[in-house]
Amino acid sequence: MQRVVERMSEAVATVPPQASVSEARQLCSLRGISHLVVVRDGGLMSRRPITVREMASVREAARLMRDNGVGCLPVVRQGQLIGIITPRDLSHAGLPTAEQPDVRECASCGSSDHVRAPAHEGCASFCLECIERSRADDGEAEAS
Numbered sequence: 001m002q003r004v005v006e007r008m009s010e011a012v013a014t015v016p017p018q019a020s021v022s023e024a025r026q027l028c029s030l031r032g033i034s035h036l037v038v039v040r041d042g043g044l045m046s047r048r049p050i051t052v053r054e055m056a057s058v059r060e061a062a063r064l065m066r067d068n069g070v071g072c073l074p075v076v077r078q079g080q081l082i083g084i085i086t087p088r089d090l091s092h093a094g095l096p097t098a099e100q101p102d103v104r105e106c107a108s109c110g111s112s113d114h115v116r117a118p119a120h121e122g123c124a125s126f127c128l129e130c131i132e133r134s135r136a137d138d139g140e141a142e143a144s
Helices: 019-033 058-068 087-091 130-141
Strands: 036-038 073-077 080-085
Touching: 019 130, 036 080, 058 073, 058 087
Parallel strands: none
Antiparallel strands: 073 080
16 A cells, blocks of 8 residues: 555645735746645644645545545644645556546646636636636726
8 A cells, every 4th residue: 555655745835824826826837836835834824724644545645635625735744744745646656546536627728736616516617827817807807
């Protein structure tokens, strides 16, 4: 049985809670990554973040992602952030397709990064970048 520690990335990009979306996007672009972890005073941002222990199985990590609708999991050891695991990491673990996390694609650009679940059953999913672009376009249209 493969463990999370065998598949995770130890190079975790973090941002403080006050970082703007633009700053976060720039960091992702510079590092060529898709996921960031928001940290506050050395700890994870959320009071109850969905995390996975380093010695958990990759099956458990996949189940946590699927059940909670998240696109990555911070990996912790004794409450300290030590890595991150993503669906891409799990795709190389040899899990049957049915056990892999659900990876949605943006209906606009086809990206699987930062895709939000649709608000209603049967609606399209969009990535954050396309959502923000649409909001900006709507703002420009209202200003004219």
